[in-house]
Every structure is written in C-alpha cells, then in structure tokens.
Amino acid sequence: SASQPFGYQSPFPPHFVLGVSASAPQIEGAAFTDGKGFSNWDHFARQPGTVLGGDTLDVAVDHYHRFDEDFALMASMGVRDYRLSIAWPRIHPDGGPTVNQAGIDFYHRLFASMKRHGITPWVTLFHWDLPLPLEARGGWTSRETVDAFGRYAETVVKAFSGAVKHWITLNEIRCFTVLAYGQGIKAPGRKEPEAVVNQTIHHALVCHGLAVRAVRQWGGEGARVGLTDNSDVCVPVTETPADIAAATAWFRDRNAHILGAMHAGHYPEHYLRRVGKAAPKVAEGDFALIHLPTDFLGMNIYTGHYVRAADTPDGYETLALPPAYPRADPPWLHLMPQSIYWAPRLAHALYGHSSLFITENGCGYDDEPMIKGEVQDLHRREYLRSHLREVHRAIADGVPLDGYFCWSFIDNFEWEDGYRRRFGLVHCDYQTLKRTPKLSARYYAQVIRERRVL
Ligand code: PNW
Numbered sequence: 001s002a003s004q005p006f007g008y009q010s011p012f013p014p015h016f017v018l019g020v021s022a023s024a025p026q027i028e029g030a031a032f033t034d035g036k037g038f039s040n041w042d043h044f045a046r047q048p049g050t051v052l053g054g055d056t057l058d059v060a061v062d063h064y065h066r067f068d069e070d071f072a073l074m075a076s077m078g079v080r081d082y083r084l085s086i087a088w089p090r091i092h093p094d095g096g097p098t099v100n101q102a103g104i105d106f107y108h109r110l111f112a113s114m115k116r117h118g119i120t121p122w123v124t125l126f127h128w129d130l131p132l133p134l135e136a137r138g139g140w141t142s143r144e145t146v147d148a149f150g151r152y153a154e155t156v157v158k159a160f161s162g163a164v165k166h167w168i169t170l171n172e173i174r175c176f177t178v179l180a181y182g183q184g185i186k187a188p189g190r191k192e193p194e195a196v197v198n199q200t201i202h203h204a205l206v207c208h209g210l211a212v213r214a215v216r217q218w219g220g221e222g223a224r225v226g227l228t229d230n231s232d233v234c235v236p237v238t239e240t241p242a243d244i245a246a247a248t249a250w251f252r253d254r255n256a257h258i259l260g261a262m263h264a265g266h267y268p269e270h271y272l273r274r275v276g277k278a279a280p281k282v283a284e285g286d287f288a289l290i291h292l293p294t295d296f297l298g299m300n301i302y303t304g305h306y307v308r309a310a311d312t313p314d315g316y317e318t319l320a321l322p323p324a325y326p327r328a329d330p331p332w333l334h335l336m337p338q339s340i341y342w343a344p345r346l347a348h349a350l351y352g353h354s355s356l357f358i359t360e361n362g363c364g365y366d367d368e369p370m371i372k373g374e375v376q377d378l379h380r381r382e383y384l385r386s387h388l389r390e391v392h393r394a395i396a397d398g399v400p401l402d403g404y405f406c407w408s409f410i411d412n413f414e415w416e417d418g419y420r421r422r423f424g425l426v427h428c429d430y431q432t433l434k435r436t437p438k439l440s441a442r443y444y445a446q447v448i449r450e451r452r453v454l
Contacts (some may be wrong), residue, residue, distance in 0.1 A: 008392050011452045016395070017403030018448045019081030020074065020425065021360050022063075023127035023171065026412040028087060030064030031057050034102035038132040039141065041415075044187030046171075055418030059430045060183045061410055061435075067110050071117040073426065073435060077445040081120050083359055083405045084110075085171065086160075087125035089154055095131035104159050111163035122359075122405070123160070124168040124228065125153055125211050128176045128186070135188055140177055140200035143283075149207040163218040168293025168298055168359065171209035173204045173258055174229040185416055191248065197280040201257060202280035208262075228264070228298035228359045231255045233343040237308040237319065242308035246309040246316035252347040253314065263351040265291035282389025296402065297347060298359035301387075302388040303332060306337030328363040328383070331422060335363075335383070341390040345399045355402050361387050361392055362407035362422040364414060374437065381389050388453045406444060410435065 012018065031042055045056045063070055074082060088095075099438075114121055126149070128129055134145050177200040180186040195323045208227050215225040232254035236243035252260060256271040265287050280446055310317035313406030326405070327334040344356040363383040384406065394401050412425035426443035428434070437445075447454050 004188040007396075008389050009454075010392075011450075011454050012126060012392065013395065015402065016451075017081045017357070017407040018079075018444075019122065019403065019404075020079050020085060020409040020444075021083040021362075021405040022102070022409050023077040023085040023124065023411060024087040024129065025060075025129040025372055026089075026408075027061050027416070029058060029060035031059075033078065034090070034106060035093055035356060036087065036103060037089040037095075038128040039087070039089045040132055040187040041129055042089075043132050043135070044189060047189070049187060050187075050325050051416050054416040055248045055377045057413050059433075060413050062433050064106070066433070068113050069115050069435070070410070071119055073437070074302070075247075077146055077437070077441060078448040079409075079445075080118060080448075082114065082120060082407070082409070083124065083168070084121040085124035086156055087129055088126065089131045090128060091155055092131060092148070092152055095134035097151055098323040104155075107160060108163070111160065115202045120166070121164050122166040122168060122389055124171050125156060126169070126176075127171040127205070128180075130187075133383060139188055139197055140181060141192070143203065144392075145291050146203050146206050146210070146345045148440070150210040150214075150431040151290040153211040154218065155205075157211075157214045157218045157283055161218055161223065163224050165219075165224060166226040167211070167215045168228045169208040169225060170204060170226045171359075172300060173208075173227075177201045177204055180398040189397055193278070194275065195280075198257070198278055198280040202282065202286070204257055205258065205261065205290045205299065206286050208282075209286075209292050212292045212294055213289065224295035226296040226298055226357075226405060228292040229255075229258060230300045231259060231347065233299075233301060233339045234307040234317075234318070234346075235304050235342050235440060236445075237239040237306050241309070242309040247307045247316060247342060248346055248349060250305075250307045250316045250318070250341075252383065254351055257344065259297075260346065262289075262290055264359075278311060282394075296355035296357055297351075297353045298357045299347065300360035300407070301329075301341050301358055302361065302363070302407075303341050304336045304342070306336075328379075329365045330417070332428075333363060335386075337390045339384075340387045341394045344401050345397065346365045347388070348399050357403040357405070358391065358401070359402065359405050360407035362423050364417075364421045366420050366422070368422055368427070368438070370427070370436070375436070375438040377438045377440045380425075380438065381443045384444060384447075385453065386442060388447065392453055 182197040236247040
C-alpha cells in the first residue's frame, strides 16, 4: 500500500532465527590437543598439492582456546543462534568405541560458555572430519563407517542432550561423497567409479537416519533434528508458470538421490533408470531409517543454475553461464540471490517440509584489505542484503522458512582453498589471531537488532 512503500523492510516474523554458522574442523585448531585423533582432513592437508599454500587445520583460528572471546564477540553482535559442529575425532579418536573424555569435557565447557553468553547451539554431528582409521579402512565406501557413526551419534546425543535441542545430522552429503570419492577435490581425494560414489551417498543417508533415531531415543524433550543438504538449486529464467514448472521438475530430478529418496522411502525410478548398474546396494532396514520423519530441512544456499522450459525429453534445459556472469572468488559461486528464494520454495512444494532453515549462506574472497583497521567488505554487505531480501520474499509468499544462518562467523580454513579465501563476517589476522569485525559484521548485527532487511 502507499503508506508502506518498502514492504521488503517489514520485520521478519518474531520466531525467525537470524544466526551465524561455522564448523569444528574449520575453526577449532588444536588438532592434536587433549587426545583428539587424526582426521581424514588432517591427513589429506599433509599430502602435497591438496590444499592451497600447504595450509593445515592444526591451528585454524584457535577457537578451541578462544571460544569464550568468540562468544563474547558474537553476543556483542546480538547473535543468539550459532550453528557449530562437533569433531568426531575428539570424541572417538580412533573411530572405534573408545570415548575420549577430554573431548566430551571440551564441548561441555563450550556449551556452558554459549549459555553464559545467551547463545543457542545448533549442532551438526558430521561436518566432514572423519577419524583417520575409518578412512584407512575405506571411509564412506565402507559399511563399517555406518556402524561407527551410529556409535558416535549415540555418544554425542547422550552426552549433550541437556545442552543441545537443535541437531543437524550431516552437512552437505554431496561434498563429502561426490567431491571426495568421485572428483577427488576433498579428503580423501579419491576418484572412484560411479557405483562406489553412489554407495558412499547411500551410507551417508543411512547415517542420517541413525542420527535421527539417536535424537528421538536420547535427545530428551523438545529435541529437534534435520539434515543440512546442499541440494542442486535452480532459478526459473522467468517467473512464469512454464518456467516454474520446468524448475520444479529440474529440482525433483537433480535431487532425487538424496531429498527424493528420503521423502519417498526408496530410490526414485527416474534415478534408478539413470544410474543403471551403478545403483547403490541397499541393506534390509536402510530405508526405514532414511525415511524417518525429521523436524526440519536445512539448506546451504550460495548459488544456483538457471533453468527454463524447453522442448526436451525432460521438458527443461539448464543454461550455461556466460563468462561475464558475476561471481565471488570461488569459481562455483555465481551470484544468484533468487536461488535462496526458489530452493526452499521448491523443496517445500515437492516434499512438504513444515519447517526449513537456510543453514549457510555467504561469500568468499581472496583479497579483503584492511583500511584504517576495518575490512570494508561492501561486496559481502551487498551479497547478504540481496539474499536477505529474497529470504524475506519467501516468507511473504508463505514458504515455511524459519531461520537463516550466515556462513561464516569468522574467516576460517576453507578446505582445499586453505586460509586464503575468506568467508567471515569477522576478520582473522592469521599472524596474531586477532579478531576484527568487518563492515559486514556491523551490517548484519544491525539487521539482527532491527530484525529487518537494511
Ligand atoms: C560449504 N560447491 O561448502 C561448506 O558447508 C562449508 O564448510 C564451506 O566452508 C562453505 O560452504 C563455503 O565453501 C561448499 O561446489 C563447497 O557448490 C562447495 C560447494 C558448495 C558448498
């Protein structure tokens, strides 16, 4: 209406979560402290030519020793929800049943500090750091890893059910299976045939189910659980019924092996036809676990693909991006804010989730100079603002989107790109480990304070 010309600046709903996100292996450091075992990534980073600059996870931003300071900084930004992960190799250093009490104690101290600072934990059980002995015996290609994960989930949920009510089973199945065992970019850097890769995805899905079951059994009252997926995401070239139908079909087909399988309780026909002999082996009872109801779906949204209706057997086509298309520094991170609108909308339309969260959204750059003591990252401020507007639009259009977590709280170990590529709202000086909020941190703090797009 005329009296409200800037509708997108109306407040987010009162329950809507505005948080920040990070993961244990990318920030904790203390890689061999208090009995932590070697992880797949500790090992991978030590192989020549795997991580840019030969960077390791050994120190990272030393969050392990500085979490009090970090939570004080978060609290000063008004952050009340923080998505973190637990390092499996701290809890079960050799991947077997032996529990490292010092690892459990560390997270008890960490959750106590969060509580003192008024910050609610959203805990991911697995954010890619696997105990190395499990990797040595086949990692995600091996059913043994599924059994080990079941034990780990039980240990962790039992230990922290008093402090944690929001659980995320796994982070981004595609990244630790396809990119790790198929394309060889991520630990362990293997390039296996399609059947092996599909089996790693299947094992991950079963682990998701084991974690859901663990939270139901031992999570206590009010515990909630879901997966964080990095679905393949698309944007209809025009917001017309024809292109929207094309985008919906595209989303269903591209995510059939993960979201489709979870929803249907079996691998969809379309997927089985496509993979043929490379279909995963499914054990008795697997889909009873995979199909267990969850409380929400987490989506990590950074970018997407443009899709439109076309005269093809599938009824759609994916458009190649021209070289001039704008992006952040990672070659995969094309700027497409509408993807954060369409991903939850299409997921909701296809699978009917009653609650969705954006569990990561952010951008990374190699060169972010300090000017008079401040990183003036107007590029990140613009990225966040354009995405938050689309988040707001999704809510306005009735998508049950209940929260948004920015990736990331602080610069960190960006996997194969090492420390050079910075995703943080807060700058870390890797010489001194000094933390300095960037301009984007102040921007986001103001958004949290006013609870609207600014
Ligand atoms: C996510 N892609 O990774 C991870 O969850 C984070 O740990 C990571 O730091 C962050 O995004 C930034 O990269 C992704 O190729 C890695 O599309 C690759 C892709 C997407 C997400």
